[in-house]
Amino acid sequence: MTAALLTLADSRLPAGGHTHSGGVEQAIAAELLTDPASLALFLRRRLTTSGAVAAGLAAAACRAVDDTDVVAALAALDAEADARTPAPALRAASRQQGRGLVRVGGRAWPHPAWAALPVQPHHPLALGVAAAAGGLAPRDAAAAAAYLSVSGPATAAQRLLAMDPITVAAVTARLGPEVDAVAAAAVDGLPAAADPLLDLLAEVHTVRTDRFFAS
Amino acid sequence: MEVVARRDARGRTVLPVVRASGQLAVRRTGEGAVHLVATAFGPLGGDDAEVRLVVEEGARLSVHSVAAAVVLPARGGSPPSRQLVRAEVAGVLHLTPEPTVVTARAVHVAELHAELGEGGELTATEQVLLGRAGEAPGRWTGTTRVVVSGRPVLHTTVGLGPGTPAWLPPVAPRAYVSTVRIGEPRAAVQTGVDAVRLPLPGGWVGTAWAAELHEAVARLAGVTRERDLEVAR
Amino acid sequence: MPPDHNLDDYVDPYDPGHRHGGPLRVGLGGPVGSGKTALAAALCRTLGAEYDLAVVTNDIYTTEDADFLRRNAVLPDDRIEAVQTGCCPHTAIRDDITANLDAVELLESRHPGLELVLVESGGDNLTASFSYGLVDVQVFVVDVAGGDKVPRKGGPGVTASDLLVVNKTDLAPLVGADLGVMRRDADAVRGGKPTLLISLREDPAATEVAAWVRGEVRARALQSTS
Numbered sequence: 001m002t003a004a005l006l007t008l009a010d011s012r013l014p015a016g017g018h019t020h021s022g023g024v025e026q027a028i029a030a031e032l033l034t035d036p037a038s039l040a041l042f043l044r045r046r047l048t049t050s051g052a053v054a055a056g057l058a059a060a061a062c063r064a065v066d067d068t069d070v071v072a073a074l075a076a077l078d079a080e081a082d083a084r085t086p087a088p089a090l091r092a093a094s095r096q097q098g099r100g101l102v103r104v105g106g107r108a109w110p111h112p113a114w115a116a117l118p119v120q121p122h123h124p125l126a127l128g129v130a131a132a133a134g135g136l137a138p139r140d141a142a143a144a145a146a147y148l149s150v151s152g153p154a155t156a157a158q159r160l161l162a163m164d165p166i167t168v169a170a171v172t173a174r175l176g177p178e179v180d181a182v183a184a185a186a187v188d189g190l191p192a193a194a195d196p197l198l199d200l201l202a203e204v205h206t207v208r209t210d211r212f213f214a215s
Numbered sequence: 216m217e218v219v220a221r222r223d224a225r226g227r228t229v230l231p232v233v234r235a236s237g238q239l240a241v242r243r244t245g246e247g248a249v250h251l252v253a254t255a256f257g258p259l260g261g262d263d264a265e266v267r268l269v270v271e272e273g274a275r276l277s278v279h280s281v282a283a284a285v286v287l288p289a290r291g292g293s294p295p296s297r298q299l300v301r302a303e304v305a306g307v308l309h310l311t312p313e314p315t316v317v318t319a320r321a322v323h324v325a326e327l328h329a330e331l332g333e334g335g336e337l338t339a340t341e342q343v344l345l346g347r348a349g350e351a352p353g354r355w356t357g358t359t360r361v362v363v364s365g366r367p368v369l370h371t372t373v374g375l376g377p378g379t380p381a382w383l384p385p386v387a388p389r390a391y392v393s394t395v396r397i398g399e400p401r402a403a404v405q406t407g408v409d410a411v412r413l414p415l416p417g418g419w420v421g422t423a424w425a426a427e428l429h430e431a432v433a434r435l436a437g438v439t440r441e442r443d444l445e446v447a448r
Numbered sequence: 449m450p451p452d453h454n455l456d457d458y459v460d461p462y463d464p465g466h467r468h469g470g471p472l473r474v475g476l477g478g479p480v481g482s483g484k485t486a487l488a489a490a491l492c493r494t495l496g497a498e499y500d501l502a503v504v505t506n507d508i509y510t511t512e513d514a515d516f517l518r519r520n521a522v523l524p525d526d527r528i529e530a531v532q533t534g535c536c537p538h539t540a541i542r543d544d545i546t547a548n549l550d551a552v553e554l555l556e557s558r559h560p561g562l563e564l565v566l567v568e569s570g571g572d573n574l575t576a577s578f579s580y581g582l583v584d585v586q587v588f589v590v591d592v593a594g595g596d597k598v599p600r601k602g603g604p605g606v607t608a609s610d611l612l613v614v615n616k617t618d619l620a621p622l623v624g625a626d627l628g629v630m631r632r633d634a635d636a637v638r639g640g641k642p643t644l645l646i647s648l649r650e651d652p653a654a655t656e657v658a659a660w661v662r663g664e665v666r667a668r669a670l671q672s673t674s
Contacts, residue, residue, distance in 0.1 A: 016546030019534040032385055041383045048380030083360075083367035086413040086420055088404060100546035159535040192358060194371035195381045196393075196422040200411040203404050214532040214547065 004109070004134030008127065008144045011151055016100030020093055021156030021213035022046055022149065023198050026205035028160050032197075036164075039157050040171045043150040047175060047182055049195040051149030053084045054124040055186035058145035059138035061128025070116040074125060081122035084192050087199040089206035093215035094122045101126040109133035142183040150175055156213060216266045220247055220306060222273035228306075230276075232269075239264055244279070251280040251312065258296040260289030260321060266300045272332070274306035280313045286353060288320040295322040302328070304335040307398070314342035314428060317353030317376065325357040329395075333364050336398030337418075343391045344428045345376050352376045352389055361395060361415075368415050369395060373422075388424035390431040394439060395420045410434035471500075471562040472668045473552060474661060475541065475578035477605055478589035480571030483615040483648055485513045487589055488568045489520040490654035491661060499665065501564040502527040502555040504548060506540055513568060529555055537570030538577075545582040552582070564665060574603030585610040585664050587657070592616045596625035599633040599643075607637045611644065611660055618647040 007013060023046065027033040033042045057077055064073035085091045098121040105126060106114040111133030117125060124145050131141035151172060158168040185191070202215060216239050219232035228247030235241040238259075240252040251266075258264065270276045286296055302308055310327070317323050329337055339359070345352030354376030361369040375382055375391055388409070395418070396402075402419035405412040409431075410423035423435035476484045488503055495501060503523060507513035507530065514530040517523055529551040533540035540547055548567060556562055567583055569576060578586045588609035590598045593616055599606055606612060612634055620627050627645055634643040644656045 012543065014544035014546055016544060016550070018536060018539055018544050019532050019547045021534070038385070041385075045381040045383050052380075079367055080370065083370040086369055086371070086415060087411075088414065096547075096550065099550065103546065103549070156534065192360070192370045192372040193380065194373050196373065196411060196424065197381075197386050199413060199422070200406055200409070203406050203411055203413070212532060212535045214534070 004131070004136050005140045005144060007108070008130055008134065008136075009147050009151070011155065013104060014100075015104050016097055017148065017152045018155070019214045020097060020152060021160070021215065022050075022153035023201045023205070023215070024153045024156040025160060025211055025213045026201040026208075028157070029205075030201065033157060034161075036167050036171055039154065039163070039168070040175070042157075043154060043171065043175055044178065045195055046153060046198065047146060047150050047178060049193040050090075050198060051146045051179075052182050052186050052191040052193045053081075054127070054145040054149055055142035055183050056190040057081050057084075057122065057124035058128040058131065058141040059187045060190060061125040062131045062136065062138040062141035063128075065111075065113040065116075065129060065132035070113055074116055074121070074129075075118055077125055078118050078122055080190055081124065084190075084194070085122070087202050089202040089215060090199065091122075092206075093202070094124070095120040096214065097123040098126040101130060105130035105133065139183065139187050142187045143180070146179045146183040146186070150179065160212070216241060216251075216264065217269075218249055218267075218276065218278070219269040219271070220274040220276035221271045222306070226273070228274045228276065237264060238262060239266070245277075247275040248277040248279070251278065253280075253282070253284065256285070257287055258284060258298065258323070259287050260293035260296055262296040264298045266298070268300065268302040268304075268308060268310070270302070270304045270306040270308045270335070272305040272334070275309075276306070277309040277311070279311055283314045283316050284312070285347070286315060286317045286321040286323040286355075288318065288322070288353075293320055293322060295324045297324045297326070299326045300328070302337070303330050304337055305332040307336040308338070310337070310339040312340075314344055315355065316344045316347060317355045319346055319351040319353055321353035323353065323355050325355070327357075327359045327361075329361045331361065331363045331397060335363070337361065338394065338396050338398075340394045341392065342428060342432065343375060345389045354378055355391075359393075359395060361397060363397060363417060366416075368397070368417075369420055386424075388431070389426055390428040391422075391424045392428070392431045392435045393420065393422045394435065396439075405438040407434055407438045410438045412438040469672055470556060471502075471565045472585070472661075472665050473565045473567060473583040474664070475567050475569065475583035475586035476589060477541065477569040477572070477576055477578060477586060477609070478613075479573060479591075479594060482571075482589045482591040482594065484568050484571070484589050485516050486648050487587075487613065487615070487654055487657065488513075488566050489517055490648055490652055491566060491658055492517065492523050493520075494653045494655070494658040495564065495661060496523065498662075499563040500559060500561045501566070502529070502559060502562055504528075504551045504555065504565065504567045505530045506533050506537055506548065506568060506570040526558060527555065533570050538572045538575070541567070541569045541578045541582060542576065543579075545579050548582050564661070574598070574601060574605055577604040577608060584668060587611045587613055589613045589615055592620045592625045592627070592630070593623050595623070596627075596630045597633075599630050599637065602637050606634065607639075609641070610664075611642050611657070612638060613657060614643065614645045615648055617645050618649050
């Protein structure tokens with residue numbers, strides 16, 4: 001079943017992720033992110049907060065597919081996702097990516113659970129359903145969510161700062177053990193780790209007119 | 216510790232239950248108002264305090280504290296001290312304690328679980344300072360979960376201090392303040408220097424951080440003063 | 449055939465061949481400065497009275513083209529959607545069209561009678577082209593000022609677009625470009641598909657391009673009813 005996980009985590013999966021920087025564009029504007037070292041810190045910060053939250057929700061959504069009332073279970077998780085994502089800009093970014101993943105995931109791995117998702121679900125919920133539909137386990141869903149919380153932002157930094165792609169790949173790869181640890185810790189609960197800095201960056205970013213990324 | 220606030224026949228708030236134990240004492244300080252008083256220095260590592268607040272329909276309860284809580288490490292390896300506040304709110308609850316100062320090597324875990332009924336109102340503030348003047352920062356982890364009419368509207372865990380996952384340079388502040396307000400129209404987003412207010416169904420949550428507590432308080436005030444309503448985006 | 453390989457599973461609701469009804473989606477691509485936005489504005493002015501139309505812009509800086517259209521095409525705000533392309537304009541129209549599909553679908557749901565959607569790409573290079581998952585037909589816009597060797601150089605935009613537009617013919621004498629060479633080179637690589645040499649400065653209505661778009665709208669209407 002590994003191939004389905006690789007597909008889910010592949011940045012080439014056309015689910016719209018490439019237009020989101022996960023706060024990187026604004027962190028660069030705020031001069032909080034300037035070089036590989038500060039990129040590594042920013043990615044760790046993101047991984048251990050929104051990445052952990054996404055991993056928990058994705059694992060739970062994957063599990064919810066087996067629930068007797070899938071619709072209610074997924075709706076409850078969507079509400080939990082909202083409660084953990086108070087910043088409207090981050091909610092919009094999550095739901096936009098959720099919609100994109102439903103579009104491609106529903107075609108790639110047909111499954112009745114897709115229809116049980118709310119309209120424009122939070123991205124981790126779509127990820128959990130995609131994992132279940134692809135025959136994966138909750139732990140895999142958590143792994144994909146944790147990994148995606150850093151891989152897309154890393155690419156955004158590479159593009160915006162014209163960083164050496166090999167350095168960026170190394171930064172991302174070296175976070176591997178932490179990505180695994182976040183996924184493993186999140187799989188049986190719903191972490192709520194928050195970073196007010198990411199909320200602030202997202203809200204300042206969303207009202208800019210001169211941005212390359214949707215978030 | 217437990218406090219129950221009830222509206223009596225004349226519409227006044229009475230407190231039929233005011234009970235305390237352990238290192239916390241409770242004093243009635245007015246109609247529907249109590250102050251928490253620490254009976255000993257601390258909290259100390261390993262201390263576990265649970266506060267249950269019940270505000271019945273039509274009642275108002277204000278909870279303050281008389282002084283900052285200074286969290287100290289226990290001797291030897293310090294287990295965390297914990298404070299859990301469980302609030303059931305059908306009336307109006309103001310939970311505005313004095314700051315928590317987490318001294319070097321101390322680890323403190325604070326949790327607020329508030330369940331609001333239809334029409335319940337909540338104002339809950341948190342003010343945290345890591346380390347006394349000139350001292351290394353301690354570690355603080357605060358979780359806030361607010362449920363309104365059975366629906367979660369806010370659930371966040373913020374970690375501050377060495378060893379918490381996202382307390383990393385260049386943004387690793389010593390002072391942190393937040394306010395959750397439920398019971399007014401959904402507020403608009405406000406951003407400021409190291410401060411942000413976010414809308415919640417029926418209110419908002421504001422957060423600010425700085426090197427010093429008074430700066431953080433001022434920054435939070437800067438983004439929460441205006442009561443402008445959210446415009447559709 | 450195993451059920452997983454039943455081709456029915458792969459019916460693509462976004463593939464123009466399977467997307468029933470809905471507006472004609474026209475991609476407008478081409479290098480920076482060739483006149484994509486000016487052409488989009490011209491088409492809006494010329495066709496706006498005939499068709500229920502809307503525009504999606506993919507400018508690198510989100511709102512610049514959208515603002516230009518608002519000023520120059522008299523198109524109401526709710527008929528223009530701008531998408532962010534994450535510094536990668538060609539990815540957004542070819543490899544991962546999610547953001548553009550979202551924008552097109554938003555416009556379609558907002559204007560149920562929509563007949564024509566122009567999707568203007570962010571300025572890119574000669575290799576950029578639209579996925580047919582996003583558009584039904586695509587127009588590639590180059591300009592004379594880029595030199596008369598552009599058609600000869602080819603690239604998917606020049607060779608495979610449904611319509612090649614060579615803009616700014618009025619500048620040909622100034623830049624020493626030979627329009628005859630451009631026409632001949634384009635015809636040689638385009639396998640019979642049309643090429644129009646135009647000057648939006650001399651013909652701000654983009655008459656010939658508008659006529660081609662009308663033909664495509666009619667063709668799609670016939671296809672949908674057959």
